[in-house]
Amino acid sequence: MNLTGTLEDDGRTLALGRRFAVPIEEVWAHLTESDRLARWFGTWTGDPATGRVAVTMNAEAEAGEPTDFRVVACEPPHVLAVDADDEYGHWRLRVDLAPADGGTALTLRQTELDPKDLPETGPGWEWYLDRLVAAVAGTEPPDLAAFDADYVPLSERYAALNRPDRPI
Template sequence: MSEPDFATASTERTFGRRQIQAGHALMMVLSRPIPYPIEEVWSAISDPDSLERYVGRPEGDLRRGGSYELPDGTRGEILRCDPPRLLTVSVKRPGGHSAELEIHLTADNSRTVAELKYASVRAGFVLIDAKSGEWAAGPGWEFFLDSLIEFLGGTEPDEALGIIGWTSLEGDRRELYETRNAQWEGAKAHWDREHEAAPGPS
């Protein structure tokens, strides 16, 4: 099984609801094992020099209660920081979409289980919006974990993830993005059935 196939097969995808600063939000939950120790994973998601190499360098007051901004214009506040297990930030993308990202790390012998929760008050944020070309949260955050694992393994992308858009993906990466989007569509349909298709935020 290839690395992308393994990552797809070992990923858990589900949904929930969460109260964030912007209001009552739909939350996607993504869980995947990362084959590196928790201290290394924490450093890779919290150190600006590391983030610059696979996402984009955050600038600002990078501590709990401080603020950050990424090269693509995404900005927010650092809400919680509990090394090496929990990082929670607010997220506001160019155009005004408000969300909250939480990454929870759990040590599992020599590897780490990463649980990523992304909650937004914007309807339809999880899946592909072909008109906008904006990264869909579901497959988009999976690519974040791909890039994190590649970085930890000593491979750096040609371009930081935060700089490129999904419409620029080609070949196997484009196919993987669309496959993951279909898996998120299935997870959302299942969650809607379990919750009687409760209406999402508008």
């Protein structure tokens, strides 16, 4: 399993990327339409026009309580930025989409990240983004067993990103 995340902004922003062989609008739909988002992350309810939606994650072992997500930026089909606070922390997320090689390039950034959280956060985003890739491709997304076997081992490498010598 490859580590794709990099640190920006003195280690306070984690950036990860993925490529898709589909048009940007298709990837956008998997980020913004509740039924498509459900295939890899969770569902949302509410009216995005109000600037808030309630997101219920569904890929975890146990469904959690809905979390209030504030829509910070929504510029279809290129930029989606949301903020949320839950029992796991402070989430400042931005997804940028751009046409690339006849398909779409996605960059996810989590800003205001506490570097001590990298060993858990990095592998989690790798897993979720691979689930998104599978959802867009119409294939079976990685499950929790794959997370434990393939993604958790990335924790040490993510921890190493935070060290000054960065021995990756």
